[in-house]
Amino acid sequence: MRHLELFAGIGGFRRAMDLLTQDRIMNFHCVGYSEIDPKAVKTYCANYHPNEDGEVAMGDIVEFTRDINNIKNLPDFDLVTGGFPCQTFSMMGRQAGFNEDRGQMFFHIIDILRERRPRYVLLENVKNLKNHDKGRTYMRIKEELESLGYNVFSDIFNTAKFHLPQTRNRLLIFATTEPVPDNFEEMFTCDNVANTFEDVCAELSTSNYATVNDLLMKEVAPKYFLSERIKPTILADGSANFKSRSDINMIIARPLTATMHKMHRACQDNYYSQDFIESRGSVNPVKTMTKEELAKLPIRKLTPEEAFMLQGFPSAFALNGRNAGVADGSLYKQAGNAVSVNTIYATLYFLITNNIIHE
Template identity: 25%
Template sequence: MSNAQEKFNNQFSPEMLADILSLPKRVIESRIRKGELKASSDGYIDQKQLEHFPEVKSFQNSTWDEELNINPLRPYSLIELFAGGGGLALGMEQAGFNSLLLNELDKHACSTLRHNRPNWNVINSDISKVDFTPYWGKVDLLTGGFPCQAFSYAGKSLGFEDTRGTLFFEMARAIKETGPKVIMAENVRALLTHDNGKTLATIKSVIDELGYTLIEPKVLKAIFYKVPQKRERLILVAIRKDLSSKVNFIWPSVYKRVLTLRDALKKGELYNTNVPESAGQSYPKRKAEIMEMVPQGGYWKDIKDIDVQKEYMQKSFFLSGGKTGMARRLSLDEPSLTLTTSPAQKQTERCHPIETRPLQTREYARIQTFPDDWHFQGPISAVYKQIGNAVPVNMAAALGRSLVNLLNNIELNN
C-alpha cells in the first residue's frame, strides 16, 4: 500500500469530512479554527478524533469483505429499464444476477451493451412500445433509473393511471406486466423534494397500488461504496406484499475508506495499472492558458490575476454564490466531483489535476469504476454522456449484493 493510501485510511481532509458528514466545508474549517477539531500541518484530521460520528464509525465497522461472499442460492433473473451504458447492469451482474432483458432508447448506449455483452437481450426501443407480458412470473428483480418528471394532478387518487404519459408510468406498467419479487429504482436526490414532494408521494402511492411494500427510500453516497467520486443517488427498494412480511432488506455496508482520484488514475487498490491513454476533449488555446493558472483542487477564485478572473467569468463574476464548479481543477487527494455528461462545461468544469485538459473518457470511466475492458461505443460526446449518466459500478454491485441477500431470504422463507 502506498504512503498516500495509508494516509487516507486514517485521515480526512476538511473537504472530504464535509462530504462524509453532509456539512458545508466552512463548518469543518470553523471547528478547526475554534480548536474543536485538530488538523495536522498539512490540514488533515485524524480519524480517532471523529469516532463519535456514526458516519466515520461506519468505516471501522465495515462488513464489506463479508458481504463480498454473498452469492445467490439460485440464478436470479433481472429486467433493467433505462439501462444506459451499463453501470447498473454490470454491477448487478457482478453481484450474481442474470439479465433477461435490458431496455434503452439511446442507440449508442445499446451498442455499448451489445459490444460488451453479446449474450444480453438488449431492446433498443421506446419503452412505451415494449410488451413485458411474456415475462410474467419469470422476474426476480426489476430495476430502472427513470427520469424525474412531474405528474399531472387533475385527479386526486394519485394512482397508477394518474402517472400516464411519464416514464415512471412505463416502469410501473412493466412491474404490473411482470410481477417481479423485488423492484429497485434509482434517481437523483432531488426527487425527494421534486414538485414539493408530490412526485415522490405519487410514486409511493403507485408502488403500494401495484402490490409492493416500499422500504424507506435512502440516498446513497458513492464515496461510501468504493467509488472515488462525490456522487449521490436516491434508491427505492420495494418487495411484493405476499413476500414482504417474512423478510427484511439490509442496506449495503460502507467500504473501509474513502477512495480518491489518485485511486482511479494510478495503479493501486482499484486498478492494477495506471489509467491508459484514451480519447478526450481539449481546451481552446485561451481557456487552456487560463486553466493553467488554477492550482490542483482550485477553481476560478484561485486565479491570482483578478482581470483574468473577470475575463473568464464574464457576467457571472458579479453574481452571488461561490460557483465552485467553474474553472475547477480536480485534486488527486480528494474524490472527484460528480461527473457530468461533459468534462468541459463552464459551470461544471472537470479539469485533470496535473495536466491542463479535461478528463479523458477512460479517466471518466475509472471514476465511475468501470473496468478497463468495458468499451463504450459511439462518438466521443456519446461516450462522455453514457459514462456521466451511469450508476457507479462498485456502488451498483454493493446494492446488488444486498438485493441478492434479500432474494436469498425470500427463497428460504417461502
C-alpha cells in the same frame, strides 16, 4: 435470479449483477433490456453481447409498453431495475417532474409491474426526487408501487461511500412483494449498506479506489488537455451574477454529468493538472498558485475511460464502445447518466445477505 433492465444505459445494474454472479453471491441472468439511445445500445451490446443470449431488446419503452402483448410475452423475471430519466427532477434542470414527457417514464415501469408483478424492484434517480414538488412526486411513486402490493423503501446513497471517489448522491428505491423484517425501514440506509460492504469489499470483484489518483492515467492523448484559450474560463470563479469556487485537482471527484463533454467551469466538472497526476497528488499547485498561474500549467479533463472507472466500470467498457463506433461525446454522456456499479452491488449484496432478496 432472472432480471429485466429498464432504461439500461450502459448497464450499471447489470454489471453489478454480473459481478455478484462472478463472486458467487447469487446467480443473475438478464432476460431483456430497454434503451432508446442507439449509441448507448452500441456500448451496451459491445460489452454484454445480449443478442448472443437471446435477450429481448425492448428498445423504446414507450412503444414497447403500448402493446400489452409485448409485456405478456416477456420471459419470466424476478427483479426489475431502472434508472428512469431524471433530468425533470434534477436541480440542474427545470424540475418539471411529471409535467414533462421524460417525467412520465416511471409510469411505463408501472405498466410492466402491473402486468407481471415481479417480486423485487430496484430504481435509481437523482437526490432531488425525494423532495421534488414538496415531496408529492416521491409520494406518488410510492403510492403507485404500494397500490400493486409492494412494500417500498428508499434512502439517499453517496457513491463516495462505496470505494468510488465521486461525490454522487442518488435516491435508491427498493420495492418488494415479499415479507421483510418489521424494522427494515430503519435497516435500509446508505450507512448500513456501506458498512456491510466495507467489511467484505476487499475480497470482492468490484473496483476499489481511495481517490482519483488511483485511476488517473499519466499519459493521455493531447486532445484531452485544455487549450490556452479555454483555461481562464474553466478556472474562473464566476461572474457578477454567478459566483463559484472553481477548483481543480479534487481527490474526490464532483458528480459526473451527462453534459460534461460541453466543458463546464471547474466548479461543475473535474479537471487535473499534469504535475498533480504524475505525482499522484503529492504536488498540488492549487495550494500555492493563483488562478492566473494555474492557467499556464498543462491541465486536462477526464478521459472517457476514467469517467467510466469513476462509475465502477472497467476502462475496457469505454474502449469497447469506442471500437463499436461511439464517439467521446457520447461516451461522456453515457458515463454521466450511468448508475454507480459499486453502489448497486453493495445494495444488492446487503439485500441478499440479509435474506431480503432470495432465489
